[in-house]
Amino acid sequence: MGTIRLNQVRKVFGDTIVIPGADLEINEGEFIVFVGPSGCGKSTLLRLIAGLEDVTSGTISINGTDVTDVPPAERRLAMVFQSYALYPHMSVRDNIAFPLKMAKLPQEKINKAVQLAAAKLNLTDYLDRKPRQLSGGQRQRVAIGRAIVREPTAFLFDEPLSNLDAALRVNMRVEIMQMHKDMKATMIYVTHDQVEAMTMADRIVVLNQGKIEQVGSPLDLYNKPNSRFVAGFIGSPKMNLLENETLGVRPEHIALSDTAGEWHGTVKFAEHLGSDTFLHVDGGSRGNITVRAVGESSFYAGDQIWMTPDKDRIHRFNQEGRVIR
Amino acid sequence: MARKQPVVRTLFVTVLAWIVGLIMFFPIFWTAVAALKTESDAYTLPLNWLSTPWTLENFGIVQDRSNYALYIRNTVVIAFLSTILGLCFAVPAAWSMAFAPVKEPSISWSGKRWLATIFLTAFVVGLGLYALNWDLTNRAALGLGALIITTVPLTLWVFSRNTTDALLWMLSTKMMPPAGALIPIYLIFTRNGLVFKDWGWIDLTEWNLMDSFWGMVPLMMLLNLPIIIWMLFTYFKEIPDEILEASRMDGASLWNEITKILLPMAVPGIVSTCLLNLILAWNEAFWSLNLTNRYAAPLSFMISEYSSPEGQFWAKLSAASLMAIVPILIIGWFSQRQLVRGLTFGAVK
Missing domain, CATH: 2.40.50.140 (Nucleic acid-binding proteins)
Structure with a gap:
């Protein structure tokens, strides 16, 4: 299970309309990428799905249940933040175990799950370190470990690779794609990098000024862009506009x-x-x-x-x- | 490369620093010296270092005349309990201000609308008084009416303010001279905040907040609450929102978010806040002198006992002062690193 449905989702901050009304259906096991220039509302849309922001109007449903007014803790989604957002006072082990502790799982199950996740992400040797003793890439792995350990309905990634250097970024990109292939879980990934979007996505959602410009597979968007904006945004180098x-x-x-x-x-x-x-x-x-x-x-x-x-x-x-x- | 300071300049600054330091330390030094002299010598000027018979008798006399153990117990109880109680209120308050601030006032009415609210309240109050058949020439009825008419719009206005205003308002309460609030607080203490003490089913005539921990602990907590909230607010502001959001995504309840994530991360800030509050509550004199005299009297009250209408007993006063400040001086000495770190936490990060 892992379908997410947005129905006329609207978000207004004070006088500024961030999302004028978004409709989107995300199928089970899909890798969806939200892409657009900075300030286009892609992160806000993700945070609305996560429940970290309240929608102004419209509804969000996960697996067919309306979760519009459900707090983030009860949506069973996992999120990886751009800043990693690890708990600095906890060891790597405790960081990964935290969601399971919150779910009140028995200790043996927690230990097993943490070991499994750590092995998958090559973190076994670092379990007793604090986040500040890790490199950027390792921190990112811990953040991913914390997300996968709970087997959530869907994964949300908020520009997870933009703090990493170029070489590491390519590696992590491949790892996340491998993870998606293995787990067959629904993933929503936010990025401003169209190359990341093209390489990773099953379907891309292009956002411009809060509006969904076009939804489609990477090649669909490349071959049949609906608008000048999508045409200019997808593809590198940019399309010539004459x-x-x-x-x-x-x-x-x-x-x-x-x-x-x-x-x-x-x-x-x-x-x-x-x-x-x-x-x-x-x-x-x-x-x-x-x-x-x-x-x-x-x-x-x-x-x-x-x-x-x-x-x-x-x-x-x-x-x-x-x-x- | 660090800029090289000329020797003369370094010398000048060092000497100046020592002079300022010594001037600041002088009163404490003088108190200590006076405490070691006989009562008559304490008055004598100029001080004759050689012929003064140094003595420890003042400390003994203070211990005999006033029950030091009782005073120090009272001080510890008031200072520690008020700090703990203060944290219970300040942590949720600072959390909401730092992580869920009200950006815009929740009521943004025009002047006309406020005026209409005041008139409407007045109308409803008048109607109520009429319906209850109250005599409108009765001053008590008019007073109550006026109170409601001013309180309702004022409450609406105050509670709809945004967080920045609320913070400033809190700080502004510390700008008010405490003497201005003495009479109301005194009345609240003698009457337990109640107009009637005998309710029939429970009679509070024998019990009041005067000279009791029930009064002093909450009072001391309330006095320092604005400072605790401000300090905690600045520490909490340093913690990135994303970490708390991550805990929410991980399924943490609000309780777990605060106790498992926020508080452990803010420990240095909380410790220095507690230390500062402890010192403030330990040294507090104005309210203690006015509202206690025996059962809940703290060390500041003990000191004042030696300044009586019969005259100032300088030597004993000094001895009592020393005995009062020594414990907090020791706490302060050992925690100075934590204190300085805590106070500059936001500035140097």
């Missing part, structure tokens, strides 16, 4: 030639990454265009270049930013 932002074409969907093509331009910079080359082209009246070329591209700064966009992969938007199909 002709008063009514026409969008991704850098990887432009064919190059040094003799003929649809658009003409001058290469301003070339980023040779080895696997790819990103060309930043001055397209004259069209403005700047980014193009992805093969790794051993022979174009350099100053070269004249002809570009031809893939006709089937051009996105057209109306003045409001909605896609025209």
Whole structure:
């Protein structure tokens, strides 16, 4: 079990409307990622699901039961915070055991569960240390251990990796995905990093100014963005938006030639990454265009270049930013 | 690299610090010296160090004349109980102010609406008085009516304020001169806060709060409560909200959240708050002198016994003072590190 359903959930802080009204259905075992720029309300939405904030109106139900007015302690959800939020006065063992102690489980069961979780997360040698004696990655593991030990209905992650360095972040990302595969639990993951969203999610929820812009699988969002916002947010490097932002074409969907093509331009910079080359082209009246070329591209700064966009992969938007199909 | 101070400057600052320190210590030193002299020598100026017959007799006399053990017991009871009682009220108060603050006043009415509230209350009170057939020329009835008419809107206003206002209001009670509240408190003490003492089924005529722990402990707690709440509030503010939220997600009840997470994390702050409160309650004199005289009289009362209409007994007064301050001085000495750490906790973090 682990379905979560939001029905017209609205959140207002004083005079500011943070979430104007969100509808969302999360299925059992899904890995959902909330993504959007900072201040788009993604963390607030997660905190509403957790029960750490009260909804202004609308309902939230978990497994079909309305939990709108149920305190967080009784929602049977687990949360991993960005700051880890470990209890600094407790050892790692006590940190992981805390939710079980609160659930009043017998001591032997608690010990067994803690050992199991610690083994899974490579924390067995650190069980008697205090959180301040651990590295960032280890702290993050403890926070995850504290979440998994209770076998909750769903896991909530609030930007859990943003305090880690880049290399560790990739490792932890894989570990969390592995965890999801093993446990088959519902997970909701908040991030502002679209790469994290694309790599981890079963379905992505793109938020913009509190509104859900689009919900779909990573490739759905990539191939069929509903709006200019989603088109610009998903994909790296960003989609080129041309002709008063009514026409969008991704850098990887432009064919190059040094003799003929649809658009003409001058290469301003070339980023040779080895696997790819990103060309930043001055397209004259069209403005700047980014193009992805093969790794051993022979174009350099100053070269004249002809570009031809893939006709089937051009996105057209109306003045409001909605896609025209 | 630390900036190098010129030697002269260091010397100057050191000497100045010593001078200021000695000036501050001088009264205690003088008290100690006076306590070791005979009563007549204590008056003599200039002080003659060589010919003064030093003596310990004053301590003996103080012990004979006043029951030191009783006074110290009373002081300990009042100081410790008021501190513990204070914590019981201050921890929940500081928790709610630090972690669930009221950001906007819960009632934000216009002046018109407040005026309407006052008139409506007045109308209802008048109606009530009329219905009860009270004589409106009776001053007691008018007084009660006026009290209700001012209290109701004032209560609504006070209890709808946001947390910052509430904190400031609490602190402002410490700005009021205590003498201003003496008469009301005195009356409350003699009457147990009640207008009628004999209720028929229970008669409280024989019992009152004067000169009793029942009166002194809550009073001392209330006197220092604003300070305890303020200090705890600042310590609690240092604890990240996310940790308490994590405990809520982990299924902790409010009780567990406070006792298992918040209090253990705030131990240094709580200890220094208790120490400060202990010192304040130990040294308190104004209320003790006015509201106790025998059964619940603390050490400050003992000291005052040696300043009587017959004259000031300087030597004995000094001896009594020394005996009163020594225990708290020892506690303060051993906990100075904790105290300083606690008082600067918020500032240096």
